[in-house]
Amino acid sequence: MVDELSKAFSALADPTRRDIVARLAVGDATVSELAEPYDVSLQAVSKHLKVLEDAGLVTRSKDAQRRxxxxxxxxxxxxxxxxxxxxxxxxxxxxxxxxxLADLHDEQPGTRAPKSPKKGHES
Known part of the structure; x- marks a missing residue:
């Protein structure tokens, strides 16, 4: 069985699904609203949402006629x-x-640690 974390990362591997998630971060939306900017069918967006839902990243509720x-x-x-x-x-x-690396630098004879820039002076 695939763990929850693997399903979530797998679902977000698709750029369209990442974009949908980003859009949902500002508030809930319907499938129609989510489909608006894409040149794909409602069915295609619904399939993306199903993957996100199976991964536990989104849920759908029923609010009168809206979902x-x-x-x-x-x-x-x-x-x-x-x-x-x-x-x-x-x-x-x-x-x-x-x-x-600092220890190795300090062990080399004839080397000095680089000077730090003094406050108020730019390098």
């Missing part, structure tokens, strides 16, 4: 937490690499 599509932020929170975790890990690796 607005709503963006589900909780899945994006999960994606953001996953991305942030790996961003922090990468940052820590870069900091360790910076420390190793």
């Amino acid at each position: 607005p599509v709503h963006l589900e932020a909780n899945v994006f929170d999960l994606m953001t937490k996953w991305i942030e975790r790996y961003r922090r890990e990468a940052e820590e690796r870069y900091q360790r690499l910076d420390a190793v």
Whole structure:
């Protein structure tokens, strides 16, 4: 079974679906409203929405005759937490690499650390 995060990233791999999500970020919309800027059928937009819905990124509700599509932020929170975790890990690796490079630079005879620009002076 594919996990929730994989389904969400897979659904967002398509540029049309990413655009639909971006448009829904400003508010709910109907399929007709979402289809307006595209040169595709309502059925094609409905298929994109079905993929987004299966990934848990959007939900559809019934409001009288309208069927607005709503963006589900909780899945994006999960994606953001996953991305942030790996961003922090990468940052820590870069900091360790910076420390190793600084140590190597300090060990070389006849080298000096680069001077930092003084406050108020531009390099």
